Amino acid sequence: MGQASAELERSEDTRRTPVLSASSIAMSFGATQAIRQVDLDLYRGEVHALLGGNGAGKSTLVKILLGALRPTKGSLAVEGEATSFRSVRHAISKGIFPIYQHLSQFPDLTVRENLAAFSLGMARGMLASKAMPSDEVMRGWLSEVGLTLSLDALCRELSIGEMQLLEIARAIAQEAKVLVLDEPTAALTHAESEVLLQTIDKLRARGTAILFISHKLDEVVAVADRLTVIRDGVCAISGAVMEDISTRDIVLAMVGKDVAPITDIAPHKDDVVVAIRDLRLRQGAEPVHFEVARGEVVGLAGIVGSGADRIAEAIAGALEPVSGVVMIEETAVRAGRRKEAVANGIGFVPTDRHADGVFSILGVLQNTSAASHGLISRWGFLRKRQEHRQAHEILERIGLFPFRFEFEAADFSGGNQQKLVVARNLLIDGLKLLVMCEPTRGVDVAARRAIHEVVLEASQRGVCVIVASSDIDELLSICHRVLIVQDQAITGAFARGAQRQDIIGALAGAAA
Numbered sequence: 001m002g003q004a005s006a007e008l009e010r011s012e013d014t015r016r017t018p019v020l021s022a023s024s025i026a027m028s029f030g031a032t033q034a035i036r037q038v039d040l041d042l043y044r045g046e047v048h049a050l051l052g053g054n055g056a057g058k059s060t061l062v063k064i065l066l067g068a069l070r071p072t073k074g075s076l077a078v079e080g081e082a083t084s085f086r087s088v089r090h091a092i093s094k095g096i097f098p099i100y101q102h103l104s105q106f107p108d109l110t111v112r113e114n115l116a117a118f119s120l121g122m123a124r125g126m127l128a129s130k131a132m133p134s135d136e137v138m139r140g141w142l143s144e145v146g147l148t149l150s151l152d153a154l155c156r157e158l159s160i161g162e163m164q165l166l167e168i169a170r171a172i173a174q175e176a177k178v179l180v181l182d183e184p185t186a187a188l189t190h191a192e193s194e195v196l197l198q199t200i201d202k203l204r205a206r207g208t209a210i211l212f213i214s215h216k217l218d219e220v221v222a223v224a225d226r227l228t229v230i231r232d233g234v235c236a237i238s239g240a241v242m243e244d245i246s247t248r249d250i251v252l253a254m255v256g257k258d259v260a261p262i263t264d265i266a267p268h269k270d271d272v273v274v275a276i277r278d279l280r281l282r283q284g285a286e287p288v289h290f291e292v293a294r295g296e297v298v299g300l301a302g303i304v305g306s307g308a309d310r311i312a313e314a315i316a317g318a319l320e321p322v323s324g325v326v327m328i329e330e331t332a333v334r335a336g337r338r339k340e341a342v343a344n345g346i347g348f349v350p351t352d353r354h355a356d357g358v359f360s361i362l363g364v365l366q367n368t369s370a371a372s373h374g375l376i377s378r379w380g381f382l383r384k385r386q387e388h389r390q391a392h393e394i395l396e397r398i399g400l401f402p403f404r405f406e407f408e409a410a411d412f413s414g415g416n417q418q419k420l421v422v423a424r425n426l427l428i429d430g431l432k433l434l435v436m437c438e439p440t441r442g443v444d445v446a447a448r449r450a451i452h453e454v455v456l457e458a459s460q461r462g463v464c465v466i467v468a469s470s471d472i473d474e475l476l477s478i479c480h481r482v483l484i485v486q487d488q489a490i491t492g493a494f495a496r497g498a499q500r501q502d503i504i505g506a507l508a509g510a511a512a
């Protein structure tokens, strides 16, 4: 056999041996069997999507692959060699890298220092400038992920998209074999998501294996070569080639039923119930004024940093603006006062459910009825049966999984915690205005549809809704009107029926 053909055979062997494989993995948390039996193989140069409904076991599997959890059963192998990861650091040393959306970098250091920190093991306090890789080498890493940043830029000044790409650049610098991206586009703008997906394409071409976890099916279809779907802790689809499988089959495997997006919504009544007046997030900013009619759903669309979410937070009283009043019928509620907002029937689903959404150590009932005690109490006593019935109804509808009321919120997966927060707000006593930021981030396709339905039902009962979302399809599907936010001010408006491209165009214009 000639040298060339021996090499070819060796390289084909490398292709055939998974770079990372997980066999017969099972994982229990006490009585909860999060994973019953899952197998997953990742090959060089492939993008492998991992999908599943909320609570299916994706994050648990990812933690096992990254060395953050030890499986109860099963085994892992890196390039054919059986391995048992002792820690995340150990997995990284074998070339398996997590890519986080938030920063695992040092925000007060420069891009140069952050890139050097990883290659020099700065965690151990050894940043020695003479041993740093050259600027030219570092620029090479940045250009591989399409970043044109100055090496002197401070990391805290980067956008979320840039930080994520910088994380990938650091992994490339470490010759990562596998990158694990868990919902990587959740906090990115449309344009940033495109850049990330292009970068993933490039990484695939250079032989990196990528595990891509997402609830956004269009993204998965666009980027993945193969996919695995987990349902109830087992593989419903195992490593199927994307071309062989339809979106409908994927949805059926994930949630067991067809889920069509909402295509038509009922009109709202014309009388104005809510008026936002003179809202300024900073001195000298253009004031925000807009009105919401009874039962109207108004979307706020903006690129990251535009202030769309902050305007929503100020209206809900979660963030104190420089000035602003929310008129609800005849009552003036000062923007930025959460207690006043709650007392006047303003509900709020925050972007960050961990920071101020879910009550981790409380149970399902306390989490869902925390804001509705007036409605279900009589003579000062909670009417337990009614509390239970209300929570039961809405949580069943939006598919809480597992449907276990004895669980504390922290025992649920991320998407299921989000369902608790949404349910609590829909059950608010005398709800007049529901303000939501990224209401369906991290929830599966069936729950997303159900959340949209219950929000629209609330709107039909006359509740006004303001939704700040980076998900344009979400805004187009449930809003009567979408406002474009630029630099903390409203710069445009689209009525229902607007095209996706028009909104993207307006946002891109806002970015210019």
Ligand SMILES: Nc1ncnc2c1ncn2[C@@H]1O[C@H](COP(=O)(O)OP(=O)(O)OP(=O)(O)O)[C@@H](O)[C@H]1O
Pocket: 029, 032, 033, 034, 052, 053, 054, 055, 056, 057, 058, 059, 060, 061, 401, 402, 410, 411, 412, 413, 414, 415, 416, 442, 444
């Ligand atoms: N630390 C824990 N203690 C108890 N149960 C847990 C723990 N972590 C996860 N679980 C349970 O394991 C199951 C799988 O959760 P996991 O977070 O892996 O789901 P997921 O597929 O990532 O869901 P999501 O899409 O909502 O993030 C769920 O039933 C969850 O309630």
